[in-house]
Amino acid sequence: MGVLYLLSLLLGIGCMLLLDHRFRLFFWRDAKAAAIVTAVGVLFLLFWDLAGIGLGIFLRGEGTIATGLLIAPELPIEEPIFLLFLVLCTMVLYTGSRRLLDRIPAKRSEKQWENV
Amino acid sequence: MTYLWLALAFIAAAVVAGVVLARKGAFPGEAGRHWKAVGLAFAALVVLTAVFDSVMIGMELFHYDASHILGVRVGLAPIEDFAYPLAGVVALPGLWMWLTRKRKQTSEGRAESGLKGLVxxxxxxxxxxxxxxxxxxxxAAMLLTTREVDWVLIVGTFYFLIPYNLAMYGINDVFDYESDLKNPRKGGIEGAxxxxxxxxxxxxxxxxxxVPFLLVLAFAGGPAAWLSLAVSAFAVVAYSVAGLRFKERPVLDSLTSSTxxxxxxVVGLALAGADVTPGLIVVLVAFFLWGMAAHAFGAVQDIEPDRQAGIGSIATVIGARRTVRLAVVLWLVAGLAMLATPWPGPLAAIIAVPYIANCAPYWNVTDTTAARTNVAWRRFxxxxxxSGFLVTLILILHWSLTS
Incomplete structure (x- = not known):
């Protein structure tokens, strides 16, 4: 039973939360809203997974780095963890990009000030 | 083609939700920056997906029915897989902006302090x-019965490790606020x-x-699991919640705490479908008596603050001395009961000795000196x-003898 994949995902989630914590992006900005967004995102993507499994598109692999534990047919225990990571990564990227974009006008006005 | 249609359906739902939420959530002039940020995030996600989806497929974590996909791949990743990050990045930031719009209108700091420090x-x-x-x-109960690590074991262990304790002590501390204020012992190792x-x-x-864990565990088991989960959850709530306050009802407080x-x-045994044998029942009864003794002894040190706050407990009602003696007797009976279990259970009888030795010096404690038992409680x-170490050794011995 391999735990490499599961550990990698948990490590990735940890890194996303560290970024979140450091820059006050998501959970550390509005915990309640972040919890709702995360829950909605994970459930939406999980439902998508289940639809794909039901249609016979997605097939679980026999990779040795996975635990092989299933929470539903063809749905390994790592999948919701992966989706959690994907949602966190998406939101950290978005909120981080917003932070950068929101700074641009400020910088421009600073430059104008210097030119004057 | 099936995957493409599936992906398009979910993307369509995500786009509709994302556009509607962004319209409702954005302030004038904000929408442009919102969609730019969505674009930047998606660009980064495309690169990450191309790399890591390929790695994951290469590691054989999952694969696709070839007849259902277009066959266009970026690296090893089928083009349809990029629909996941696309749908996420279109819909979720919109939801986020909509949910946080009120926060931006009011003062930023005030709303933030609302939940600050909760976790x-x-x-x-x-x-x-x-x-x-x-x-x-x-x-221990589940693993010794099933002898294998399955997802129910992992989920249940996590539940009883953290969320269960969050509920038990969180509810307790909310409804105990009054007495905690008067108790300097709280705020450190034993609570906040x-x-x-x-x-x-x-x-x-x-x-x-x-709630989600309780539902998942109930789903994994039958009526015995439902009953034991219900009793477990009820005991957690009833112990301290206003109206029930089992912790203020002498004897019932120790019974609930031990539960x-x-x-x-019991939940572990029920989920594993264990056979009910006399030996198993004796073990559970001994454990239960141990738990009652632990609670009763723990209540002794709080006699003064509890009485000042008007809170009752087994110790405030029957007094410090009798409570200590009751605890010693309960531990003694628990130890003796273990002698009646099948081998290697009787070895566990010795675990009662340090508890009795720790508690017995307070055999003649009075209500005014009750606070001194805190020293023994910390040792406890x-x-x-x-004890956990010894129990584990005995369980390993039991495992090796029965497999």
């Missing part, structure tokens, strides 16, 4: 040094004073972190680790 407070309140005391009985503004969020946190530790084991918390 650290909740974790501190849940007594991390005691987490193992509820997870261990579950895991909880600010009133965090009371409601704490109860919500307890509900959100517990907090024994019920996880660490004694549990030693």
């Amino acid at each position: 650290p407070q909740a974790l501190l309140a849940s007594r991390p040094v005691s987490w193992i005391n509820t997870a261990y009985p579950f895991t 004073l909880l600010q009133p503004r965090l009371h409601r969020p704490m109860l919500w946190l307890a509900a959100i972190t517990n 907090h530790f024994v019920s996880p084991a 918390i660490w004694l549990n680790y030693g």
Whole structure:
């Protein structure tokens, strides 16, 4: 039973939360809203997974780095963890990009000030 | 083609939700930056997906029915897989912007302080040094029955390790606020004073972190699991919640407290479908008596603050001396009961000795000197680790003898 994949995902989630914590992006900005967004995102993507499994598109692999534990047919225990990571990564990227974009006008006005 | 249609359907739903939410959530002039940020995030996600989806497929974590996909791949990743990050990045930031729009209107700082410190407070309140005391009985009981690690074991262990304790101590601290204020012992190793503004969020946190696990575990088991989970959850709530306050009803307080530790084991046995044997029942009864003794002894040190706050307990009602003696007797009976279990159970009888030795010096304690038992209570918390060690050795011996 391999735990490499599961550990990698948990490590990735940890890194996303560290970024979140450091820059006050998501959970550390509005915990309640972040919890709702995360829950909605994970459930939406999980439902998508289940639809794909039901249609016979997605097939679980026999990779040795996975635990092989299933929470539903063809749905390994790592999948919701992966989706959690994907949602966190998406939101950290978005909120981080917003932070950068929101700074641009400020910088421009600073430059104008210097030119004057 | 099937995957493409599936992906398009979910993307369509995500786009509709994302556009509507962004319109409703954005302030004038904000929409442009919102969609630019969505674009930047998606660009980064495309690169990450191309790399890591390929790695994951290469590692054979999953694959696709070839007849259902277009066959266009970026690296090893089928083009349809990029629909996941696309749908996520279109819909979720919109939801985020809509949910946080009110926060931006009001002062930023005030809204932020609303939930600030909830999670650290909740974790501190849940007594991390005691987490193992509820997870261990579950895991040991289930693992010894099924002899394999399956997802129910992992999910249940996590539940009884953290969310269960968050609920038990979080609810307790909310409704104990009054007596905790007068008790200098709280706030450190044995619990934390909880600010009133965090009371409601704490109860919500307890509900959100517990209900899903209870439902999943109930789903994994039959009627025996439903009953034991219901008893377990009821004991957690009834112990301290206003109106029931079992912790203020002498005897019922110790019974409920012991249920907090024994019920996880019963849930584990029920989920594993264990056979009910006389030996098993004796073990559970001995564990239950141990738990009652632990609670009763723990209540002695709080006699003064509890009485000042008008809170009753087994110790405030029958007095310090009789409570200590009751605890010693309960531990003694628990130890003796273990002698009646099949080998290697009788070995566990010796575990009662350090508890009795720790508690017996207070045989003649009075209500005015009751606070001094805190020294023994602190030792008790660490004694549990030693006992856990011995119990584990005995369980390993049991495992090797029965497999």
